[in-house]
Amino acid sequence: MDRFQAMQLFVRIVELGSFSRAAEQQGISRASATALLKQLEAHLGTRLLQRTTRQVNPTLDGQTYYRHCLAILASLEAAEGLLSQHAQHPRGRLKVDLPASFGRLQVIPALPDFHARYPDITLEIGLRDRMIDLVREGVDCVVRIGELGDSTLIARPLAALEQVTCASRAYLAQHGLPTGLPELVGHQCVEYLSSTTGRVQPLAFMVEGRLEAFTLPARLAVNHGESYVAACEAGLGLIQVPRYHVARQLQAGTLVELLSAYRPPALPMHVLYAHHQHLAPRLRVFIDWLVEHFPASGAR
Secondary structure (H helix, E strand, O other), X not given: OOHHHHHHHHHHHHHHOOHHHHHHHHOOOHHHHHXXXXXXXXXXXXXXXXXXXXXXXXXXXXXXXXXXHHHHHHHHHHHHHHOOHHHOXXXXXXXXXXXXXXXXXXXXXXXXXHHHHOOOEEEEEEEOOOOOOOOOOOOOEEEEEOOXXXXXXXXXXXXXXXXEEEEEHHHHHHHOOOOOHHHHOOOOEEEEEOOOOOOEEOEEEEEOOEEEEEOOOEEEEEOOHHHHHHHHHOOOOEEEEEHHHHHHHHHHOOEEEEOXXXXXXXXXXXEEEOOOOOOOHHHHHHHHHHXXXXXXXXXX
């Protein structure tokens, strides 16, 4: 049994939830993959995978072994990279998770530059507005917006994101343009439900160095960034979002920034990755590229 091949196969089965897809990626038949995993389980003396007709999931022992496999494979790849041309010409597949709107509007449009520099790196990008377990889901790095909680992950700061309060021209024609915070009385907002807590995030304004929260009536609550902006464009109320998310609409004049003298504080942003003694070259250059394109020295 080739233990290295068996570990690679096991990791891909856990990440893909499929023997067939993992075998295809490894360039072997499904029957060969099944036989190799049986040999690995026999060698370890434990069952690693729970198989049903619809999916494959790791057992408790399998989850533990999976985490160790990730560390071992990453260390091996890093060691090889230090001694080969991979350090100068990184290659391979990189799995990245990004906030949906940030990925679509900011990162993906800039990717031609990354691929021009590193043509042998293949990116697999997930776009979602929920927190994921980076290690369990086999993701190499994630970008997170907002304050970080306690974590064993390594975090590198990126640009803080300037926030704006805005509304549609149709909404303002009906409800009037507030020029100060007292004039918010009588207005309504679109509520945004946190994907982490499920709670409504109130509007917030900086007033003489203090952060003040405002709760306005709402007829709609959403938990997705694109829907939040779409509701604002439909004239359903005020919203607060990072500027990049509505830059096109503000420039076109379909949305209008309000109360710019009381903007909420900029949102911190970080790229996070698991701790390894040596980073795989392809992960290192991608993180460096993010830091270069979204430098922490200024808001965007």
